[in-house]
Amino acid sequence: MGTAIRIDERSAQDGECCGRASEARGDAYEWFVDHAKQCGRMTSGHHNLNFLMPILHGDLAEQLGHLPNSPVKVRVPIHDALQVVPRxxxxxxxLLFALQDCVPNVPALLKGGRASSxxxxxxxxxxxxxxPPEKWVDDVYIQALTDLFGVLAQVRxxxxxxLPLRWPRTGDSSGYLRRLARLTDACVRRPNWGRFGTLLASLGVPPNTMRAYAERVPGMQPRPYALLHTDLHRDNLIVTGDPARxxxxxxxxxxxxxxPLHDLATHLVRMRYPDDQQSDVIEAWRDVMHSVRPEAATGLDTDLPRYIAFEHAQSVYPDxxxxxxxxxxDLDVNNLDTQVGAVRHALLKAQKPLGLRPVDGRKEIRAALLDWRRDQMRIRGGREALRKWRRGRF
Ligand SMILES: Nc1ncnc2c1ncn2[C@@H]1O[C@H](COP(=O)(O)OP(=O)(O)O)[C@@H](O)[C@H]1O
Ligand SMILES: [Mg+2]
Known part of the structure; x- marks a missing residue:
């Protein structure tokens, strides 16, 4: 999750930073990225390190077609990040290049590549x-969010x-949910099973759980496909103070x-609205869809709970x-308690949609986590010893 940073709170460090940015040598872009990694203010989510730089210097700004001396963010993927979501x-x-002309209020991409953007x-x-989560969200923001959903529903x-090969066809709502479940199994559960399989199994999440879920996906009403963000939570929304946007x-x-119900479901779960606001958001979403793409709201009352259940089901892996x-x-008792609580919460949420009979006692969960940790520390120690031995040999 990201931290909020106001650009004007960063000035002390930034003066020095920008002094050196004008001394760029070699490839100006590569130099700037390296410089940002050292001097930029870092915020990190689960997948990227973000380095906030208050000024993009003249030449590079011109090269990238941006206003000189204005703030930018350098984004660098975390290579060994856990693979916890299918992409x-x-x-x-x-995608950002494609969105520049059709979706408003998305930060402009100045340059994008595999190693950095x-x-x-x-x-x-x-x-x-x-x-913060659980607090009532002002109507102005609900309006902005539902307007976004309306725009996304119209992107061609x-x-x-x-899209990846054999993507289900627009209107095939069950096919889409089935594909999500299969991708979760193939891209999240399977690649991580070698490392986390014993832990998941000992908590009552056997290896075939998500595949079995995919086979049980019920028939659903057809809805036209839309562009989906699927991660609209409070840390991915920037409040600008500008009433126009x-x-x-x-x-x-x-x-x-x-x-489109998948996007609404992930949004509702990840935003953590207060209970009495959630139904207002659903109605605001329905109203917007009725005016731009009425068929997108077909079957909402029966099918939205299915996507919400899937969101709880899939999050057992990342959580x-x-x-x-x-x-x-280092093992810290408070941290251990927090993580036991997080695991228990994830298991209880996933229990019904996945048909699990999970371990739910805190004592058993703690024991399973500590067993896993002991094995991992042993593996780590073994690797370290091997590395040292190799270094000594050559
Ligand atoms: N363009 C931006 N403008 C303002 N703040 C930003 C911007 N991009 C990132 N941030 C800050 O960095 C945090 C993480 O950025 P985000 O793009 O969500 O990456 P991650 O994949 O790491 O979650 C955000 O929660 C926000 O605090
Ligand atoms: Mg984020």
Whole structure:
């Protein structure tokens, strides 16, 4: 999750930074990225390191077609990040290029590549800073969010980067949910099973769980596919203070093309609205869809709960794996308690949709996590010893 940073709070460090940025040698872009990695103010999510730089210097600004001396963000993927979500498009930058002309209030991409990208920095704070989870979200922001959903429903497939092979066809709502479940199994559960399989199995999540879920996906009403963000939570929304465009929408890495109810479901779960606001948001979404693409709201009352259930089901993998990896390193009792709580919460949420009979006692969960940690520390120690031995030999 990101931290909110106001660009004007960073001036002390930035003066020095920008002094040196004008001394760029060699390839100006590569130099700037290296410089940002050293001197930029870092915020990190689960998949990227973001380095915020208050000024993009004259020559490079001109090269990238941006206003000189204005703030930018350098985004660098974390290479050994846990793979916890399937991705429809491998490179966010390609999608961002496509969105520049058809979706408003997305930070402009100045340059994008595999190793790094540079985006315009939007001055403001994340919504989570002014309105933390469980707090009532102002109507102005709900309007901005539902307007975004309306725009996304009208983006044409041909304006997007190509989809993976054998992507289900628009209108095939069950096919889309089935594809999501199969991708979760193939791209999240399977590659991580070698490392986390014993832990998941000992918590009551056997290896065939998600595949079995995919086979049980029920028939659903047809809805036309739309561009989906799928990760609209309070840390990915920048509050600008400008009434004409109150929110900017960040972080399009998990974007996809499919059933619009999937986007609404991930949004409702990840935003953590207060209970009595959630139904207002659903109605606001329905109203917008009725005016731009009425068929998108077909079957909402029966099918939205299915996507919400899937969101809880799939998150058992990231939630358990992240909690476990947070225990590597020094063992701290408070941290252990927090991670036991996180695992228990994830298991209870996933229990019904996945048909699990999970371990739910805190004591058993703690024991499973500690067993896993002990094995991992042993493997780590073994690797370290091997490395030392090799160094001594050659
Ligand atoms: N263009 C931007 N304008 C303002 N703040 C930004 C911008 N991009 C990122 N941030 C800050 O960095 C954090 C992480 O950025 P994000 O794009 O969500 O990456 P991640 O993949 O790491 O979650 C955000 O929560 C926000 O605080
Ligand atoms: Mg983010």
């Amino acid at each position: 429809t498009w491998r490179h966010e930058a390609r 540079v985006h315009v920095y939007v001055d403001g704070v994340t919504l989570s800073t002014v309105c 497939r041909e304006d997007l980067p190509p 109150p929110l900017f929408f960040l972080d399009w890495e998990l974007a996809s093309y499919g059933d 358990v794996m992240r909690a476990a990896t947070r225990l590597l390193g």
